[in-house]
Amino acid sequence: MKSVDVVAGILWRGGRFLAVERPQGRPRAGFWEFPGGKIEQGETPEQALARELKEELGVDVRDFCFWRSVEHAYEDLAVRLRFFHVTGFAGEPQGLEGHRLAWLRCDEALRLRFLEADRPLVADLATITF
Structure with missing residues (x-):
């Protein structure tokens, strides 16, 4: 099974975090996730985070901190994810790669179909405020 290292940014604004929906034509299309990539x-993970958020959302990361790592095996892929809280960024996030974006409260996010690897983190975000 193929294995990849991935970074994901949890961007915060006004007590809400940003989620993106995977576009049609991509693996796991229609599921929600935190923006990022390989x-x-x-x-370094920090360099990848800055690059991925610039490519995917058009934002420049300013303030961020590592939160946690998660390993998850899908049927076709094993991922090692590093999650970062992003509390400062320049630019207005846009779905530059066809993603639909939503600023969510935790209770709203719990009603969406998040990727399996991200689901436990969504619930844990209810205990965090930025």
Whole structure:
């Protein structure tokens, strides 16, 4: 089974966090997740986070901190995810890669279909405020 290292940013604004819906034509389309992507060879997780959020959302990361790591095996892919809280960024997030965006409270997020690897974190976000 293929294994990848991934970063994900939990962007915060006014007590809500940003979630993105995976676009049609991609694996696991229609599921919600935190924005981010694969760590490229030679990148640190922090560099990958900044690059991915710029490519995917058009924002420049300013203030962030590592939160936790999660490992998850899907049927076709094993992922090692590193999640970061992003409390400062420049620019207005846009779905540059076809993603639908939503600023959510935790109770709203719990009603959406999040990727399996992200679901436990969504519930844990209820205990965090930024």
